[in-house]
Amino acid sequence: xxxxxxxxxxxxxxxxxxxxxxxxxxxxxxxxxxxxxxxxxxxxxxxxxxxxxxxxxxxxxxxxxxxxxxxxxxxxxxxxxxxxxxxxxxxxxxxxxxxxxxxxxxxxxxxxxxxxxxxxxxxxxxxxxxxxxxxxxxxxxxxxxxxxxxxxxxxxxxxxxxxxxxxxxxxxxxxxxxxxxxxxxxxxxxxxxxxxxxxxxxxxxxxxxxxxxxxxxxxxxxxxxxxxxxxx
Numbered sequence: 001x002x003x004x005x006x007x008x009x010x011x012x013x014x015x016x017x018x019x020x021x022x023x024x025x026x027x028x029x030x031x032x033x034x035x036x037x038x039x040x041x042x043x044x045x046x047x048x049x050x051x052x053x054x055x056x057x058x059x060x061x062x063x064x065x066x067x068x069x070x071x072x073x074x075x076x077x078x079x080x081x082x083x084x085x086x087x088x089x090x091x092x093x094x095x096x097x098x099x100x101x102x103x104x105x106x107x108x109x110x111x112x113x114x115x116x117x118x119x120x121x122x123x124x125x126x127x128x129x130x131x132x133x134x135x136x137x138x139x140x141x142x143x144x145x146x147x148x149x150x151x152x153x154x155x156x157x158x159x160x161x162x163x164x165x166x167x168x169x170x171x172x173x174x175x176x177x178x179x180x181x182x183x184x185x186x187x188x189x190x191x192x193x194x195x196x197x198x199x200x201x202x203x204x205x206x207x208x209x210x211x212x213x214x215x216x217x218x219x220x221x222x223x224x225x226x227x228x229x230x231x232x
Contacts, residue, residue, distance in 0.1 A: 019099060026092035027189035029085040034182065034211070036082055041218040047231055048221075051155040058154045086133075093126060122184055125177040132174035139167065162226035171223045179216035183208050 015021035046054045064074035135145070139161050143149035148160030162168045186208040190196050196204055225231040 019096065022092040022096050023192045025088050026096070027192040029089040029092070030185050030189050032085040033082070033089065034186065036078075037178075037182070037215055038211075041215055044222050045218060047155060047158060048225070051153075054155040054158075055153060059152070090126070090130065093122075097123060122181060125181045128174060128177040129181060132170065132177075135170060136174075158222065159226050159231065162223045165227075168223040168227045172220060175216055175219040178219070179212045182215055183212035186211055 016025065043057055046057050061075055062072045069077075138144040139146050140154065140157055143151065143157065146157050146161055147164060148157050150156055162171070187196075187205060190204045190208075222231070
């Protein structure tokens, strides 16, 4: 009986209930999402090589794993994994935020900022990104709000989307929020997973800055190119 009780106290459910467990889950899911973002950005950059390149890449994604996997199975497996990572990441962030507020119900008495700008904006930045993901799916996945809505032609759909001024600016705002989120999130994940040390801190911070800059520049380049006419 004692062994059963002890095993439960150290099981997955107990780990999730602990602050350390939530931070670890948030860090691990964040790294999964970061890996996807890098791959997604590289795929987006194919737009600069013309319609055939981007449309061909999109068609190839639907055949990955064949004949072992069926048509689009890889995409749905990836979407399922990403959805799970988003749910874990968002849930852990929300619950940790509630615990943090509960631990300091009266707030700080001084007004001087104690954290970086990126840290202070992680919460609203996450909300912006969550809303943007919904818009992005409706715009370029389901094509529900896309003015062209031509299935199988992502190049033309991207161009049509960013020719509407509001879509381009929504995308740019979300990308800026993403850059701040990645910069702070990568550093926080490294700390949570025990990767930081006095000797590695500088490298990790530079890596966080480089990743944030790379993703921001890469994702911004597409709507800017379309809105300025560089990509037609």
